Amino acid sequence: MKIAIIGQGYVGRSIAASAAAAGHRVVGFDTNASVIADLKISGDYEGTTDSSKISDAGIVLIAVPTPLDENRKPDLAAVKAACATIVNRLTKPVLIINESTSYPGTLRNEIADFIESATGLGHMYAASPERVDPGNEVWRQKNTPRLLAGLTPEATAMARKFYSSFCDHIIEVSTPEVAEAAKLFENTFRQVNIALVNEFAQISDALDIPTREVLAAAATKPFGFMSFNPGAGVGGHCIPVDPNYLAHVAERAGVPATFIRNANEVNLAMPAYVVSRVAKDVGSLKDKTAVVIGIAYKPNVADTREAPAALIISELEKLGAKVSWHDPVVGTWNNQSSCDLRQFDIAIVATKHDVVSEADIKASSTYVFDCTGTLKGVAGL
Numbered sequence: 001m002k003i004a005i006i007g008q009g010y011v012g013r014s015i016a017a018s019a020a021a022a023g024h025r026v027v028g029f030d031t032n033a034s035v036i037a038d039l040k041i042s043g044d045y046e047g048t049t050d051s052s053k054i055s056d057a058g059i060v061l062i063a064v065p066t067p068l069d070e071n072r073k074p075d076l077a078a079v080k081a082a083c084a085t086i087v088n089r090l091t092k093p094v095l096i097i098n099e100s101t102s103y104p105g106t107l108r109n110e111i112a113d114f115i116e117s118a119t120g121l122g123h124m125y126a127a128s129p130e131r132v133d134p135g136n137e138v139w140r141q142k143n144t145p146r147l148l149a150g151l152t153p154e155a156t157a158m159a160r161k162f163y164s165s166f167c168d169h170i171i172e173v174s175t176p177e178v179a180e181a182a183k184l185f186e187n188t189f190r191q192v193n194i195a196l197v198n199e200f201a202q203i204s205d206a207l208d209i210p211t212r213e214v215l216a217a218a219a220t221k222p223f224g225f226m227s228f229n230p231g232a233g234v235g236g237h238c239i240p241v242d243p244n245y246l247a248h249v250a251e252r253a254g255v256p257a258t259f260i261r262n263a264n265e266v267n268l269a270m271p272a273y274v275v276s277r278v279a280k281d282v283g284s285l286k287d288k289t290a291v292v293i294g295i296a297y298k299p300n301v302a303d304t305r306e307a308p309a310a311l312i313i314s315e316l317e318k319l320g321a322k323v324s325w326h327d328p329v330v331g332t333w334n335n336q337s338s339c340d341l342r343q344f345d346i347a348i349v350a351t352k353h354d355v356v357s358e359a360d361i362k363a364s365s366t367y368v369f370d371c372t373g374t375l376k377g378v379a380g381l
Helices: 010-021 033-038 077-089 106-119 153-164 176-206 211-218 242-252 258-268 270-282 308-318 358-363
Strands: 002-006 025-029 045-048 059-062 095-098 124-127 146-150 170-172 289-293 322-326 346-349 368-370
Touching: 002 010, 002 077, 010 025, 010 045, 059 077, 077 106, 095 106, 095 153, 106 124, 106 176, 124 153, 124 176, 146 153, 146 176, 153 170, 176 211, 176 242, 176 258, 176 270, 242 258, 258 270, 270 308, 270 346, 270 368, 289 308, 308 322
Parallel strands: 002 025, 002 059, 025 045, 059 095, 095 124, 146 170, 289 322, 289 346, 346 368
Antiparallel strands: 124 146
């Protein structure tokens, strides 16, 4: 059976590679020609910007971005564009699976209702929210448990058969809304706990108590405690974004998402807090040279989405600092290139890649502030 995947970003290409390796005939569609040009997927795979290539598929997966708009509210424009492509290109019933993360009800009310009202073809529909972790060498498509549910038993069974060809652990839940809500709660859980430890880091600094020693001591408790570490904020597509989808649907249902909103605010404020700590140590930042090390949101990946480093740079510039950045993994960002680690007045480590040595960071400045907890003998969270 031919599999069509709409969206060939980090999620779509991961599914495409796994499905092709499992012996499926796969076509990956994306509107971005450079994304398609960069793909190197083995097996029976075709990457294309021609949406007509999906017309004879038996299963169509939606794996497009679900970002936030300028007001940090859910933006389903890419999902709606994918639905329009399906409406325009498919003329027979198929199984449509949504992997894009969104609020509960998206499959039923935003995808199925739109497509069926436009075509009346009687497609089958299932939700299986992605759980891809870029750069994770341990948990892949094969061994990461996969949640799924169809709008009908037939859709569920067909989705299970497809994913079972390359996933070891399939977990059926009762409705697509359960699967959609579970994905949001997973990342909201992380957002809230990261906010808690970031707030605790500020409390510890005010009380002159070493934050990470306290956290290490708390982690010796063998039950009822889960370790989280402070940092410059949260980045990537999931943790800064998904809780806003949950808050949106909660408030639309008349439930205030106060806890979730507060956690989001704490994490968004961390870059400003980091810069305030630096200013407390070195005095005025006006005309001082500063380098932010690590533009990516996590170690050893080139993904800069929602990266706190961008906000750190902005805060430094507001206070008059002359800011450069160093990230050999990213290389180019905002039409600028990674600088060399020459001598700066201030170095702030937002993300520590393995290829950036501790010795080089310390040699780059007489004052280093480490947001990651990986450097010894420097200021930090």
